[in-house]
Amino acid sequence: MFSLSFMAAAMVLAAPAAAQIGLPSAPMPQTSLPVPVIGPVVGPVVGQTLDGVDRAAQDVQREIEGLARQRVRSINRLLRDNRQSIEADRQGAPARRGELLVLDADDTTLEAARQAGFTIVSRDMIDGLDMAVTRLRVPDAMELAEAETVLARIMPEAKIAADNLHFPAGHAATRAAAPSQTGAIGTDTPVGMIDSAPVRDAVTELRGFATGAPLPADHGSAVASLLTASGVTRIRAADVYGSDKAGGNALAIARAIGWLTASGTKVVTISLVGPRNAVLERAIGAAQARGVVIVAAVGNDGPAAPPAFPASYDGVVAVTAVDGKRRALIEAGKALHLDYAAPGADIFGLNAMGKRMRLRGTSFATPLVAARIARAKADGKDWRRALDAEAVDLGATGEDAIYGRGLVCAACKGAR
Template structure:
């Protein structure tokens, strides 16, 4: 962020007219080297500070996962990659009946099989043997069933802070009538942010949350609708898991959502990858946040899945958020700080995070589709090029919804 500010200043010195660098009578003009030296020293210090912050964010992420697992050992466990997942359960897809019988012979217990409405997928839940950790059971089952999809039920986390300072209320903009239906996968919004439909996919869901309320209020401020919400958290300590997101996505697709916004991040998960690919085959555009774990964190999912619209965030001065994470690709930036939304109690609050940039981009996609336009061409035409010329890993294809401030 600071590097982007300093480099133009440095170039300005180098590109200054010759007359400005020639000594005039009675005026002492520093040599180019004397000007550049403190600038480059400052740049080096800034880059070092940025790297330290990135490393700290990555450490914070690991510490937060460790704390979550430690405090909820009865329901959360680490998978074979060390990622947080629902304890003692594995998900299996594309397994033959005989394969599941083999698993049963080794102590795996079938908890049920289900078809995910709207996506044409079938998932079987297996309880792991009592004498194996989740990681051990996952590795054993993957070896036993080489032709099947075997996965832990990984947890995904909201990627923004929606517990900010309460501000005076502002009115919401009216729906513009040109939007296709929009789906939202998150926590549930409070009653002050009305939506067309809501359904729970976790214990205690739907339960109003600050984060879900903020996302829904940003969609409302953009004037899109109808908006349907899949609450994948509720009161479940292991909420936001891959199966809940897949179920929620299936419901939204079955209900007619053409664009789905997901401001959650987690590790790569085969079941969720299959679910998103199935939704995309039906023409649904999935828009997802890159997260706030910093650039040193692993790539965020679902933003990193193929053809998902990956979104990062900028502040009110159009500077990339220093905490913005990364994905395997980046499509657009949108305001994710110096904007406001509603919390679960209906209070207007300040927001910060890539979570809140994501529904703004999703709204633009939905509006373009509703107007019968090609959404990619429309957003590319609106996007303001920031950073390096053309698409880049900091701002993607440019800033969308640059004047949006929320509600």
Template sequence: MRPLLPTILAAMALAAAPLAAQLQLPRVPGVGGIVGNVTGTVDDTLETADRLTAREARRLLRVRDQTLARLLRQNSDVIERDVRGELARRGELLAIEASAAQIAQLEAAGFRVLGRERIEGLDIAVTRLGIQSGQSLAQAQARAAAIVPELELGADNLHFAAGTVVAASTSAPLAVSLAAAQAAPITVPIGIIDGAPGNAVPVAAIKGFAEGAPTASDHGSAVASLLRATGVRTIRVADVYGQEPAGGNALAISKALGWLSASGCKVVTISLVGPRNPLVERAIKAARERGIIIVAAVGNDGPAAPAAYPASYDGVLAITGADRKGRALIEAGRALHLDYAAPGADVYAFDAKGRSKLWRGTSFATPLAAARVAAALSNGQRWRAALDTEARDLGAKGADKVFGRGLLCGGCGKK
């Protein structure tokens, strides 16, 4: 069975082709959002893309939902829907900081302990619970919550990449206007939670958190190469996909964040999007309490989509994408808050084989913004003040819901 990440990107390319042609989007508008229907009034959520009509926004979500439903059918042996209808690892629940008495109650009700671990670097205890045969994950999750309502418990939800390749480039070398040779070196270590990069992108360390990891991926290579091109010296990569069909799950992401925290990363960039999850939320909070700045993409499900995570967790820098004309990406998703924009269209980066390609999506805006955070820290600056000074105001004057506090790294990612 093929890993879920490349499968979902390939499926999106086929499912979204008619929509992409109509909207003049790249063939894959990007997977990066939350399964679900449009909620709230579309008029209130469309201000991020004045070229996108309410009907097209709904269609963008329908394409994604249909694609994920197809992937669920194709991988039903390893994934299923949780109590909210979100995709998750099949047959498993995650209990956070569960007491012996709470576990005993669940075992008496037929749940099985599959494993116990304490997440390195974050000191979070997690118990993996198997559900009874014949029960769906949604049924088991609701039942467990009724038995121990005070226990923090959730499914092992899946997260997906928020961008994809648009076209191959004819020239091999990757360069940006903010060249590493010209810019002051960025010495603060940056961590990446994604797929692994290929050999063409040198990094300080790679650790796998999924079956078959580390495995070189195009998406992870692109993210890492953008950091290298902006002058970042030390990059550590946590591969949460490997070759696992249910990779990118909440437990893998939380363990990855713990390892990056213990490894001394001061900034972590996450170009993945999924639903709100109690374990990931707890891991994000613990990492922030240790002084780590987390930068995350808002996804590519369009402005009518439900709020995306981890970008929507408290204290996470939520990053959207803009094109080279300073317009918001019409497929850009949304978060509960928005901090900054960065280039997310016509961005050049390496694939897993070291080939320079053209990429699109909020996935690629996110590492560019993370590099500016690390640059400020490397220079001993107050990073928020430094970013606000650098950010170019776009759209409505001042901070807004389309570009946040402005565009960072505007010249980055160019040839």
């Protein structure tokens, strides 16, 4: 594992601070919520002193620390502004207020929970995954973090999780004319996307998994336009936001994965990030066992943030982003593993009004990788070998923690 100081120095070589530090000033609207930086609150960034490293590296280090502070402020603002719908779990991560999700609980332990004041909201089987989830309402006088601890004592053999929220990993900046698309490789293999809803004519099938869904929004529309620009002709889109203030929650994403799996989708792209969650981890594992490849963004919380999920779950293809000069985005987050980089800045997509937008973020690198995987599978190839053969080695020779196994879709520019 490399130190943060090493990461800061490497970032200087890969991405000059002046060119990449500023995040876009016009974030895409997704739901009625702000678009926060996600993950459990962490302590001070380690490696704050960079002995022997030039001032440019110190500037990068300050920006990395600034991203971490921004993340904490965003979480606090989100919780403050949405008290009726959202609260922090015991890790400090945002979740749906007053509800816990339970796996592997029998009737005896559920009755014990009921005696302790918990109420069963529903006991659901997620289609396509053979997975049962019980939703419990927390006692009125009990905060979510406390309720997790209490319930864990009552049912020690069960898996208990808050219904954690996940957020988009990219923004649109300004409208812009786009260059002609290059790097498109047509395939009619269906690709699934879990996001906000794109406009209906951009996808083959569209289903909602949240209150008010499907509700077209810019982020999902941009992701769908990138899939289309990459040659994907069949897109199944799941909207996990709609108008729900607690949209993007783990249960909605798990249900969306179930629908896509049941429909025969073998490649799913997820440009969302959140904390580790037992329910979502189980859903992804079940889908993978059925042959589904999950591709996910590492997020834009910066390298000082905790590992992003779902990119960090076992077997998920974790994707980071570079700009048009093949420099790593300084705000790119990290995962417990990293597979590939793809263009995530100086590219273009369409918003919900069909207008071209300049895009930035690991959100937009992710569908490009998913499209490459779908094409390889359609051609009967081992997709890992196909991507490795295409990947341009950047940074340190061989696989590394900044670019993974290399840059794919290097010529991709996005929507026309």
